[in-house]
Amino acid sequence: MPLSVIPTPVGNLEDMSPRAVRLLREADLIACEDTRTSLPLLRHFGISVPLTSYHAHNEKGKTEQLLAALREGKKVSLISDAGTPGISDPGYEIISRCIGEGIEVTVLPGPTAFVPALVLSGFSPHPFLFHGFLPDKRGERERVLGSLGSLECTIVFYLSPHKAEKHLRHMAAVLGDRRAALVREISKIYEEARRGLLSELADSVSGGVKGEIVLVVEGAPPPAAVSEEEWMAAAEEMLSKGLSAREVVKILAKEYGLSKNDVKSFLFAKGGEE
Numbered sequence: 325m326p327l328s329v330i331p332t333p334v335g336n337l338e339d340m341s342p343r344a345v346r347l348l349r350e351a352d353l354i355a356c357e358d359t360r361t362s363l364p365l366l367r368h369f370g371i372s373v374p375l376t377s378y379h380a381h382n383e384k385g386k387t388e389q390l391l392a393a394l395r396e397g398k399k400v401s402l403i404s405d406a407g408t409p410g411i412s413d414p415g416y417e418i419i420s421r422c423i424g425e426g427i428e429v430t431v432l433p434g435p436t437a438f439v440p441a442l443v444l445s446g447f448s449p450h451p452f453l454f455h456g457f458l459p460d461k462r463g464e465r466e467r468v469l470g471s472l473g474s475l476e477c478t479i480v481f482y483l484s485p486h487k488a489e490k491h492l493r494h495m496a497a498v499l500g501d502r503r504a505a506l507v508r509e510i511s512k513i514y515e516e517a518r519r520g521l522l523s524e525l526a527d528s529v530s531g532g533v534k535g536e537i538v539l540v541v542e543g544a545p546p547p548a549a550v551s552e553e554e555w556m557a558a559a560e561e562m563l564s565k566g567l568s569a570r571e572v573v574k575i576l577a578k579e580y581g582l583s584k585n586d587v588k589s590f591l592f593a594k595g596g597e598e
Contacts, residue, residue, distance in 0.1 A: 327394060327422050328401040329415060331408040331434030332365060334536065335512035339435045345369045347432070351401040353393055355386065357414060361405045378402065378414055387418045394427050406536075408436045412456040412482055437510050438480045441538035444517050445478070445505035448543075452478040458491055465491070469498040476543040483537040492526035495541065503542040509535040550580045556590060563594070 328347045333339040348354060348371045355378035356362035362375065378386045393400050402409045402418065408431075409415030422429050442449050455472070458481060459465045472479055483491055483506075495504075499522070506518040506525045514535065518528055522541070555576055562572045569591045577584045 325394060325397050325399045326428035326430045327390075327418065328399070329409050329419065329429065329431040330401050330403050331432060331436060332362075332403050332406055334406045334435050334437050334510055335515075337365070337368060339511060340365075340369065341432065341434055344432055344434060345371070348373065348401050348403075350399060352398040353390075354401045354403060355390055355418075356402075357404045357409075362403060373401075378418070380414055383414050383417050387421055390418055391421060391425065391427070394422065406435070406437075408434060411436055411438070411454075435511075437482070437536060437538050440510050441505070441507035441517075441540055442478065442480055444507055445540035446519070447478045447503075447505065447540055449478060452480060454480045457482045457484070460487075462494070465494060466498060469495060473499050474544050476546055478543050479541045481539040481541065483539050485533050485535065485537060488529045488533050488537055489526050492522050492529065492539070496522035496526065499541065499544075502544075505540045507538045507540065508533065510538070547581070550582075555580050555582060555587075559587065559590060560594070563591075 328351065330344045330347060332344070348366065348369070351373050354362070354366070354371075354373050354375050356375055357377070357379050359375045359377055366373070366375075376386065376389070378390070390400055390402075402415060404413035404415065407413065410419060419429055438454055442452055453472070453475060455468075458468060481491075488506075492506075501521045501523050503520070504522050504525055506529070507516070508518075509515045512535070518525055520528070525539075558580075559572050559576060562575065563569070567575075569588075572591065573584050573587045576582050576587050
């Protein structure tokens with residue numbers, strides 16, 4: 325039997341699909357992040373199936389138990405507290421192990437917080453990068469943000485409410501004070517989207533903020549176009565320092581985003597050899 329990975333609502337119970345309800349009712353075992361959180365949801369839909377906890381602290385050990393059940397032909401469903409398992413929630417371990425052992429995995433489409441937030445942000449979703457939660461330690465967080473700083477695509481983060489201000493200010497310092505949208509409580513009564521610079525959003529949560537938060541950050545601006553005179557002068561300088569034409573082509577194409585053919589044509593006219 326396949327492992328069924330089933331998204332659950334991030335707030336509004338009307339977002340639960342009929343197919344998700346059916347598969348949960350048909351399951352022999354439901355693995356959930358927190359049984360206390362999942363029980364009210366399952367009871368609401370009249371689902372009475374044995375539950376087992378499956379969270380970050382027992383994921384490796386419980387994976388073996390779930391695999392054993394699947395090998396015996398039992399129907400196992402995987403859910404998280406809200407949203408899609410595996411997206412900043414447990415799920416990767418059991419899914420990858422099933423694939424490695426040739427056990428079928430079925431993943432249902434359904435609720436996840438970052439897609440509505442991305443669309444609601446008003447920033448271009450083509451392309452975008454989903455990062456999820458940032459590291460708690462400042463040094464690790466700085467390294468991650470530094471690696472993302474030059475990306476021109478929209479970037480999506482998850483924020484913990486009690487760390488929101490600190491992380492927003494750190495982002496503004498490392499990424500630059502760029503535009504962002506803070507979307508919270510998606511599909512719930514108090515859903516809202518705050519838009520502004522990172523520093524402005526940090527100020528807006530300085531008195532505290534509640535709920536699940538998705539932060540959508542505008543990508544870095546494209547590098548300023550270099551003039552023909554500038555790159556030609558750089559090419560001549562590198563040639564004068566003894567670099568080969570092949571090396572000059574490679575460096576200019578990488579650093580300035582130039583066409584290699586344009587650089588080659590210039591060097592050929594100058595008498596350079598590849």
